[in-house]
Amino acid sequence: MHGHNKAIISRAVEEYLVGQCEEVFRELFAPHCVAGGPDVGDPNDGMPVHMSFAAFRDHSLMYKSAFPDMEFRVDEIIEEGDRVAARWTVRGGDCGNSEAVGIRRRVAPGTQQFSASGVAFCRLHGGRIVEIWQLSDLVTLLKRFECATLGQEAAV
Numbered sequence: 001m002h003g004h005n006k007a008i009i010s011r012a013v014e015e016y017l018v019g020q021c022e023e024v025f026r027e028l029f030a031p032h033c034v035a036g037g038p039d040v041g042d043p044n045d046g047m048p049v050h051m052s053f054a055a056f057r058d059h060s061l062m063y064k065s066a067f068p069d070m071e072f073r074v075d076e077i078i079e080e081g082d083r084v085a086a087r088w089t090v091r092g093g094d095c096g097n098s099e100a101v102g103i104r105r106r107v108a109p110g111t112q113q114f115s116a117s118g119v120a121f122c123r124l125h126g127g128r129i130v131e132i133w134q135l136s137d138l139v140t141l142l143k144r145f146e147c148a149t150l151g152q153e154a155a156v
Helices: 004-018 022-028 053-066 098-104 138-144 150-155
Strands: 029-036 071-080 083-092 114-125 128-136
Touching (some): 004 071, 004 083, 004 128, 022 128, 029 053
């Protein structure tokens, strides 16, 4: 059915990434989803990693913890067979609690607002997300957070 996989990705964004609904995460993400790219894979080389269900969930929750007012929007979404490509924008404000120390220590004191964009390529099987490859505009984000070099980002 055309458009079904787009609807799953849109629901994952709205109900899980934005709404933090744990049941939706368990329903839409495969237990051993493969994640890759600098944002979700190995921070040094961006190669894919096999994340456990809990590790993948914790990774996404870390950002919401660091930026509790984070707004995530899908700007464009395209479906072709079992693949979905989405261009997105995220906006947020002051860092939240100290649970996301890795992110917080990279943010200059007094940083108020940020915006970043990126793309995600997903593969679905049986109505569940089985692969995610993501690339975001980390350079713009690091400049906003006043990090001295990209090496600071990779060293964390």
